[in-house]
Amino acid sequence: MNSNFAMMNNYLTYKSKPGILSWLLSTDHKRIGLLYLVSMVVFFWVAVTLGFLMKLEMLTPGKTIVDAQTYNTLFTLHGMIMIFLFIIPGIPAVFGNFFLPIQIGAHDVAFPRLNLLSWYLYIIGGLFAIVSLFLQGGPIDTGWTFYVPYSIRTTTNVILPLLGAFILGFSSILTGINFITTVHRLRAPGMTFFRMPLFVWALYATAWIQVVATPVVGITIVMVIVERVFHVGIFDPALGGDPILFQHLFWIYSHPAVYIMILPAMGVVSEIIPTFARRTIFGYKVIAFSSLSIALIGYFVWAHHMFTSGMSDTSRMVFSLLTFLVAVPSGVKVFNWVATLYKGSIELRAPLIYVMMFIFLFSIGGLTGLVLGSLSTDIHVTDTYFVVAHFHYVMFGGTAIILFAGLHYWFPKMFGKMYNEKVAIWATPLIFIGFNMLYFTMFILGYLGMPRRYWSYLPEYQTLHIISTVGSWILVAGLVLMFGNLIHALLKGKPAETNPWGGVTLEWTVPSPPPVENFEKIPVVENGPYDFSTINGETNGKN
C-alpha cells in the first residue's frame, strides 16, 4: 500500500473537528474502540484496587483495614465494575469495534453513529454507578447479583447503580445489533461466511447473545427499581411476590452473559494461535459452529446458579445435564487450538505466551465448572470460595488474560508502535504465579468450607488466606509491569511494520496504524482466513 496514502490518513492523527471533539464526536469505529479501551482500563484499575483492598482485609481474621459494611460495598463494586464495565463490553467493544470491520474488509460498522451512542451510554452507565457512591445512604452493598428481597430492603443507594446497569445493557444491545448487521451487510466481495476470521464468528455469536439475553435482565432490573419505588409486590415476598423468580430472570441473562464474556476471548485465541504456529487453524468450521452452539446451549443452563435456591429435582437434573453439554463445545475449541499448534512452526512471542497461559488457566476453570455443574458436589461447595475461584479462573484467567493477549497482538496495529517484548514476556510469570497463588488457594479454602463474601473467618483458614493475599500483590506487580510496558511503548516505542507477526487476516494488509477509511480500495477475498501458503514465502525475509 502506498505510504503517502497511509501518512495522510492515519486514523490517530486525522482531525475532523477541533481538538478533543474529533475524538469525542468521532464515528470512526477505530477511535470508538480506543475510547472504550481507555475508559475500560480506567475502570479495570479501579476494580483491581477494590479487589486488592478486599484481599488485604482478608489477611487476618476480624478487622484488618476496613469494617464489615465497607467490605460489603467493596465486593459489590468490585463485581459490578469488573463485570458490567470491564469484562462484558471488554473484547467486543475494544477489539471488536476496531477489528471487526477491518477483518471483513469494510470501512466501518453498519451504524457508526449508533456505535458512538453505545459508548456514551457506557460512560453514562458507569457514571451512574460511581455517583451513587457519594450520595446519602452509602454505596450499594447487595453483591453484583442484586438478589431480592435484600436489594429492595437495604437502605443503601440501589436505584442509581441499577439504572446504570440498565443503561449499560442498552449499550451492549446496541453494539450487538450493530455487529450482527455489519457482518450480514458489509462483508467485502468474496468474504463468505466461511471465509470470515474466527474472531468475527465469535463476535457474531456474542452479538446474538447480547441481543437476545440482555433485554431480560433489563426488565428484571427495572422491576427491582419499580419494586423499590412503588412497592408493586412482584418480587416482595411480604406482598406475595416470589424472590426465586427474580433469580430465574436474572440468570436467564447473566448466565449467557458469561458467554458474552468468554466467546470473544475464544475468538482472539483462534486468531493468535495460527499466526504464531504458521499454520491454518485446525477444524475451522468446527470452531465456528462451536461458538454458535455455545451461544445456543448457553441459554438453557441458567438454573445451575440456583441448585440450592429451591427447585424441583427434575429441573435440577435437566439443568445439570445441559450444563455438562455446554462444556462440550468449549472442550472442542481447546482441542482444536492444541491441534493447531501440533507440528506448527511455533514462534513463542508475547501474545502466544499469554494464550498458553489462558489455555492452562481456562482449562482449570472449565474443569472445576463441572464440579459445580454436578448436583452433589455443587451442594458441598455452593457459595464458598470454590465458586469465587472457579469464576476468576474462567473470567480473569480466561477473558482478561486474552484481553491482554489481544492487546499485545494488536498493539502494533492499533498504535503503530512496538512494545519491549522482553518486558512483556517477563510480566507473564509474575501474573501467572500471582494468579495461581491468589485463586488456587481459594479452591482449597472453598473446599474446606470458607464461605464467599464473609468479612471475617476462622483462624484455621488464615495460612491459606495469607498465601492468597501475597499472591494478589505479585499479580498486581505483574499487571503494573505489563501496563507500564505498553504505556512506555505508546510514548517511546519504535514504529511498527504493517505486519510484524506475519499474520494473514485482513488487518495485517493495512498500514499500522490503519488509515481513516481502513482500505484504499475494498479488497476482494479469494481464500480462507488462515491460508499461510502464500505469505510464508514473503515473511521469511522479514523475520
Add this chain to the structure above:
Amino acid sequence: MEKIELREPISANQTNDLAVNQVAETHHHKDEVGAKIGMWLFLFTELLLFGGLFLLYMAYRLQYTNDFIIAGQELNLVMGTVNTIILLTSSLTMALSIAAIQRGKKNLSILFLISTILFALAFLVIKYFEWTEKFHHGIAPNAPELLSKPNGEIIFFGMYYSMTGLHALHVVIGLIVLSFMLFFLLRNRINENDYIKLENSGLYWHLVDLIWIFLFPLFYLIH
C-alpha cells in the same frame, strides 16, 4: 441473508461511496436492508423485554389463579375494548401512511400519520382515565385498600400497572418518534425515494400494537 445480498451487492455500493467521499466520518451510505435488519433486531429485543414480564405474569397466574380471576373482573372492559380498537385502527393508518408515501402521495401520507398520532393520544387519554379511576378506588400500588386484599390480587394489580405502564411508556416513545417522522415528511426528508425511516417507525408502532393485543386478553378478557 445470503439471498438478500445476491439481490443487492453491497460491494459496488461501498466502493462507489468511497470514491465520492474519501472521508469515512462524513460519508453516508444508504443501506436500507441493513437499516431494516437493525430495526427487526431491535424489535426482537423489545419483545424479550416484555417477555420477562409475560413470564412473571404466567408464573403468578398459575400460582394465584383464583385471585387473578377475581381481580380481573374489576378492570373496565369497555375502556379496554375501546382502546384496543383505537390502537388497531392506528396501526392501519400507520400502514396507510407508508403506502401513501411509497406512491408519492405526500399529503395523504401526512394525513394518515397525523391520524395515527391522534389515535395514540386518544389511547393515552383513555388509559389515564382508567388508571385514575382505579386510584380513586384505592387500587394503587402500596395503597392501604389494595394491601388489605389477598396477595394474589396485589400481584395482579402490580403486574397490571407494570405491564400497561411499560406499554404506555412505549406509546409515548412512539408518539415522539412519529412526531419526528411528521416533521421529516413536512420537510421532504422522507419522500417517495427514501422512506425507510417511516417504515421502521411503522414497524415499531406495530410492535406497540402487537404487545397490547396480548395485554388486553391477559388482563381484561380471560377470567
